[in-house]
Amino acid sequence: MKVRVVTQILEANDRIAAENRKIFKNANVYVMNIMSAPGAGKTSLIERTIKELKGKLKVGVIEGDIAGTDDAQRIENLGIPVVQINTGGACHLDANMINEVIGDLPLKDLDLVIIENVGNLVCPAEFKVGEDMKVMLLSIAEGDDKPLKYPLMFQESSALILNKIDLLPYTNADLAKIRKDSLSLNPQLNIFEVSCKTGEGISAWTGWVRSLVK
Amino acid sequence: MHEVGIAQGLLDIVIEKCKEGGYEGIESITVKIGKASGIMPDSLLFAFEALKIGTIAEKASLTIDEVPVSGFCNGCKNHFIVEEAYVISCPACGSMSLRIDTGRELNVEEMEVF
Numbered sequence: 001m002k003v004r005v006v007t008q009i010l011e012a013n014d015r016i017a018a019e020n021r022k023i024f025k026n027a028n029v030y031v032m033n034i035m036s037a038p039g040a041g042k043t044s045l046i047e048r049t050i051k052e053l054k055g056k057l058k059v060g061v062i063e064g065d066i067a068g069t070d071d072a073q074r075i076e077n078l079g080i081p082v083v084q085i086n087t088g089g090a091c092h093l094d095a096n097m098i099n100e101v102i103g104d105l106p107l108k109d110l111d112l113v114i115i116e117n118v119g120n121l122v123c124p125a126e127f128k129v130g131e132d133m134k135v136m137l138l139s140i141a142e143g144d145d146k147p148l149k150y151p152l153m154f155q156e157s158s159a160l161i162l163n164k165i166d167l168l169p170y171t172n173a174d175l176a177k178i179r180k181d182s183l184s185l186n187p188q189l190n191i192f193e194v195s196c197k198t199g200e201g202i203s204a205w206t207g208w209v210r211s212l213v214k
Numbered sequence: 215m216h217e218v219g220i221a222q223g224l225l226d227i228v229i230e231k232c233k234e235g236g237y238e239g240i241e242s243i244t245v246k247i248g249k250a251s252g253i254m255p256d257s258l259l260f261a262f263e264a265l266k267i268g269t270i271a272e273k274a275s276l277t278i279d280e281v282p283v284s285g286f287c288n289g290c291k292n293h294f295i296v297e298e299a300y301v302i303s304c305p306a307c308g309s310m311s312l313r314i315d316t317g318r319e320l321n322v323e324e325m326e327v328f
Contacts (some may be wrong), residue, residue: 001237001328002325002326006321006323007227007231007321007322008320008321009320010223012223090216094219127250151300159240184302184303184310187310206234
């Protein structure tokens with residue numbers, strides 16, 4: 001006998017993501033989900049962002065990695081509440097992983113929660129975790145062909161941060177091409193050029209973040 | 215890259231539906247997978263075959279209907295269907311003002327039960 005099912009396979013994830021979002025919203029916390037390839041500078045961006053927002057916004061961090069606590073340690077050193085998730089092999093964070101650690105953050109005392117996803121340019125784009133926005137970080141040393149090779153990341157993100165612009169003289173990366181290709185994939189994308197090493201461009205980024213967090 | 219999780223998700227859905235209806239087991243399952251969903255049909259089948267063992271879907275076959283990327287161009291007002299997983303500009307006029315209608319599907323459509 002045939003039975004119609006018609007159910008989205010990711011429905012279970014999306015339902016938990018909506019639950020997470022409600023918890024964050026009730027606590028009046030803005031949530032961003034930062035995605036990039038390994039080594040693009042997610043943790044460095046979060047460190048810079050925290051330092052720049054000090055005294056302006058109260059920030060908490062959820063760190064996602066396959067293994068290890070190095071990133072969480074770096075954030076903890078800044079005196080910021082942080083929770084480490086080890087996915088144990090999974091290539092992305094999903095809504096359930098976030099749901100399990102929400103209670104470990106002092107949400108009442110926070111304005112902004114930054115989620116650092118697992119370094120991967122494919123899967124994190126597919127999974128909602130309860131965020132207000134996704135942010136894509138691309139270091140220019142990865143090459144200017146990335147938007148057209150990994151389009152979903154760029155389509156799902158509200159902001160694109162181009163990191164390591166201090167390395168521009170040493171690479172063949174064409175910033176104009178990255179901008180053009182990214183905007184053709186997603187005309188609403190807000191693009192920031194930064195160097196987490198020198199601090200260049202960080203204040204423009206954090207200024208924009210502040211305008212989003214009520 | 216996360217086909218195992220997707221295969222587990224689809225098995226969870228059909229097994230629950232099957233038990234809800236009071237049926238004994240599942241014979242076949244049909245899913246719709248969009249070409250832009252990021253899921254490789256072969257990997258999904260491989261994961262499905264491994265995960266179904268020991269469940270009431272153990273005897274089930276999996277049919278994957280691939281859905282092409284299609285949409286509407288706001289420039290030339292034409293509908294289009296493309297072969298590729300992504301479309302950046304209208305294949306007819308080159309306009310980048312597009313509405314994408316299909317290609318991101320990741321749905322369980324139907325199953326046969328006994």
